[in-house]
Amino acid sequence: MLFFQKRTEGALPPAPTSDLEQLKARIASQELPFHAREAAKRELERLEKTDQSVAEYGVGLAYLDFLLGLPWVVATPDRLNLAEAEAVLARRHQGLGQIKDRVLEYLASRALRNVADFHVLVVDDEDIARANLEHVLRKEGYRVRGAANGLEALEEVRRWEFDLIVTDLKMDKMDGLELLAAARQVSPATRVMLVTGFATVDTAVAAMRQGAVYYLAKPVNLDELRSTVARLAGEKAAPTAFRSPVLCFSGPPGTGKTSVGQAIAEALGRKFHRISLAGLRDEAELRGHRRTYVGALPGRVLQSISRLGVRNPVFMLDEIDKIGKDFRGDPAAVFLEMLDPEQNGQFVDNYLEVPFDLSQVLFIATANDVRELSGPLLDRLEVVPFAGYSAGEKVGIAASHLLPRQLREHGLTHPYPVVTPQAIRAVVDGYTREAGVRNLDRELGRICRKLAKLRLEGTTPPGGQAVPAGGADATVVDEALIPALLGPKRFIREAAGSTPRVGVATGLVYADYGGEIIFVEAIRMKGTGQLLLTGSLGEVLRESAQTALSLVRSRAGELGLDPDLFATQDVHVHIPAGSIPKEGSSAGLTLALALISLFTDKALRPDVAMTGEITLTGYVLPVGGIREKVLAAARAGARQVILPEGNRTDALALAGTDGPELETLFVRTVFEALPLALVGD
Numbered sequence: 001m002l003f004f005q006k007r008t009e010g011a012l013p014p015a016p017t018s019d020l021e022q023l024k025a026r027i028a029s030q031e032l033p034f035h036a037r038e039a040a041k042r043e044l045e046r047l048e049k050t051d052q053s054v055a056e057y058g059v060g061l062a063y064l065d066f067l068l069g070l071p072w073v074v075a076t077p078d079r080l081n082l083a084e085a086e087a088v089l090a091r092r093h094q095g096l097g098q099i100k101d102r103v104l105e106y107l108a109s110r111a112l113r114n115v116a117d118f119h120v121l122v123v124d125d126e127d128i129a130r131a132n133l134e135h136v137l138r139k140e141g142y143r144v145r146g147a148a149n150g151l152e153a154l155e156e157v158r159r160w161e162f163d164l165i166v167t168d169l170k171m172d173k174m175d176g177l178e179l180l181a182a183a184r185q186v187s188p189a190t191r192v193m194l195v196t197g198f199a200t201v202d203t204a205v206a207a208m209r210q211g212a213v214y215y216l217a218k219p220v221n222l223d224e225l226r227s228t229v230a231r232l233a234g235e236k237a238a239p240t241a242f243r244s245p246v247l248c249f250s251g252p253p254g255t256g257k258t259s260v261g262q263a264i265a266e267a268l269g270r271k272f273h274r275i276s277l278a279g280l281r282d283e284a285e286l287r288g289h290r291r292t293y294v295g296a297l298p299g300r301v302l303q304s305i306s307r308l309g310v311r312n313p314v315f316m317l318d319e320i321d322k323i324g325k326d327f328r329g330d331p332a333a334v335f336l337e338m339l340d341p342e343q344n345g346q347f348v349d350n351y352l353e354v355p356f357d358l359s360q361v362l363f364i365a366t367a368n369d370v371r372e373l374s375g376p377l378l379d380r381l382e383v384v385p386f387a388g389y390s391a392g393e394k395v396g397i398a399a400s401h402l403l404p405r406q407l408r409e410h411g412l413t414h415p416y417p418v419v420t421p422q423a424i425r426a427v428v429d430g431y432t433r434e435a436g437v438r439n440l441d442r443e444l445g446r447i448c449r450k451l452a453k454l455r456l457e458g459t460t461p462p463g464g465q466a467v468p469a470g471g472a473d474a475t476v477v478d479e480a481l482i483p484a485l486l487g488p489k490r491f492i493r494e495a496a497g498s499t500p501r502v503g504v505a506t507g508l509v510y511a512d513y514g515g516e517i518i519f520v521e522a523i524r525m526k527g528t529g530q531l532l533l534t535g536s537l538g539e540v541l542r543e544s545a546q547t548a549l550s551l552v553r554s555r556a557g558e559l560g561l562d563p564d565l566f567a568t569q570d571v572h573v574h575i576p577a578g579s580i581p582k583e584g585s586s587a588g589l590t591l592a593l594a595l596i597s598l599f600t601d602k603a604l605r606p607d608v609a610m611t612g613e614i615t616l617t618g619y620v621l622p623v624g625g626i627r628e629k630v631l632a633a634a635r636a637g638a639r640q641v642i643l644p645e646g647n648r649t650d651a652l653a654l655a656g657t658d659g660p661e662l663e664t665l666f667v668r669t670v671f672e673a674l675p676l677a678l679v680g681d
């Protein structure tokens with residue numbers, strides 16, 4: 001019996017090329033920056049001396065494979081067509097007018113920088129020499145101007161940004177070296193190339209030392225001139241590190257931050273990648289582990305770049321405000337390095353050890369609340385605020401974007417069911433309570449799933465019209481059908497539904513997920529004039545409560561109260577809703593009104609919501625987050641909002657858009673607010 005087949009000469013399989021040989025070939029053939037090639041060669045040499053059976057060999061192979069797999073030079077060509085970018089943004093998003101404008105402005109300045117021609121100034125006091133040089137350079141496609149001496153050249157430099165000055169060295173009035181020094185003062189980015197008939201090593205060295213980029217001897221070798229200028233122009237055209245600040249989209253969840261980022265990538269023709277930073281625990285996750293650690297890996301930034309295969313993606317750093325609380329290492333330092341155009345050309349990953357150029361990456365950060373970010377980081381970011389949507393805007397977004405997508409995803413296309421705007425509004429009001437549209441999208445998905453099931457079964461939604469199984473009439477989903485599809489309403493509009501109560505005021509707060517209403521409750525009981533505060537209130541809020549009480553006591557006469565009343569009573573102020581962060585001074589007005597209502601025994605209207613900081617003398621000061629607060633008041637069913645007079649412009653800006661349907665009232669003092677909020681006053 002034949003167990004083993006004997007190998008026959010000549011039928012030998014081709015000798016397998018070893019891993020190392022393959023890597024060697026890759027190092028030789030691949031386009032790599034100098035330092036990366038050197039590192040790869042070093043590692044290869046080390047591997048060649050390492051026994052293949054030891055673990056380090058495998059680690060080294062993986063390292064080389066990663067290094068060679070990185071897109072050191074691969075980039076997608078940028079498509080900077082503003083009209084197209086505008087079309088992409090408009091197609092993907094409803095509204096967001098100001099944000100689209102900001103994004104387009106940002107892209108416009110990018111486009112301008114990148115397509116700008118290469119401007120050259122030729123300076124020579126010999127007319128013929130100058131004309132010749134100008135002619136040669138113009139033929140190469142550069143934008144060329146001329147100047148007959150140093151002083152004239154300096155005038156030009158003041159009027160116009162040149163990329164390059166090609167100047168004669170010996171000239172009357174101001175020679176080339178003097179021009180070089182003066183031009184660098186006016187326009188530091190302009191490069192200077194000197195041309196001279198008296199080329200000596202000393203003058204060349206002096207010129208280079210002063211910052212000249214090149215030194216050309218007369219008679220000018222035209223090929224040398226052309227190739228040098230082409231090299232300098234190429235350096236400019238390679239999209240230079242973009243020095244404008246990194247965009248940071250901030251706003252409540254589900255307001256379109258991520259999808260605007262995706263639209264930017266689509267408009268530029270770049271790849272898009274999103275890293276969620278919310279769960280980040282360790283600096284090494286971003287920057288990698290040193291290879292001396294067992295199981296070391298590159299950081300998430302370079303891993304993503306490697307996976308994308310291009311060095312110029314749009315990179316979204318999601319929820320940049322959510323890291324740092326439990327973070328090992330210094331997050332701000334890593335981000336500063338990644339986002340700073342001065343430094344990110346040389347980003348060092350601990351695993352890779354060789355700097356990788358991140359300057360071509362277009363970073364966009366998102367944050368729910370930029371107040372959480374450190375100062376230096378915030379300095380590098382250009383914050384673009386995304387606001388919450390009013391109910392009307394949500395209905396529009398749902399009808400034109402969310403619903404059509406959900407219907408397609410659920411196969412409800414033949415024919416499309418008709419969901420009436422009133423039905424969408426019923427979902428917005430009864431089943432979601434949010435600033436953005438994320439949950440609305442989810443609820444629409446639930447409706448679609450129910451409809452898909454009914455259509456397959458050919459049955460009728462309870463209380464609705466027949467759902468045809470194939471073609472024929474479209475199902476109509478109206479307001480009445482919503483409870484049958486989604487169950488009973490999940491949210492009540494508590495501001496509209498409550499009855500007026502003494503000592504209970506409706507306030508507005510602003511948290512990172514948008515605005516929210518709170519009810520401030522105050523009661524009094526027999527005691528010794530103590531003030532008790534509960535509801536996990538922050539220090540500032542406690543001080544506001546103290547201020548409000550002192551204000552009420554000091555104005556007892558005006559309010560028709562017995563001044564001795566306070567000495568015999570304790571006051572307890574409580575703000576329920578434990579999950580809402582309650583810090584900041586904007587609850588001052590609400591606290592003051594709750595206390596005045598308490599002591600005057602007059603009930604407050606629950607459908608009048610308010611916000612404002614107060615002073616000890618009763619003035620109402622402006623506060624932030626007006627749009628979010630007003631939208632929250634509208635969501636909760638309030639009919640009026642009382643705002644500080646100082647916030648009138650914010651509120652007016654709101655009215656211009658599809659603002660909420662509620663009346664805004666402005667007050668200068670606490671006392672002006674009384675007749676507006678107290679029942680029957």
Ligand SMILES: Nc1ncnc2c1ncn2[C@@H]1O[C@H](COP(=O)(O)OP(=O)(O)OP(=O)(O)O)[C@@H](O)[C@H]1O
Binds near residue numbers: 259
């Ligand atoms: N103005 C809008 N027009 C059309 N669709 C929108 C609009 N705003 C949001 N959306 C849609 O809502 C969904 C949620 O948006 P997105 O994921 O961009 O929100 P986000 O602000 O990034 O939220 P998070 O902060 O939670 O990441 C997406 O499907 C998005 O397309």
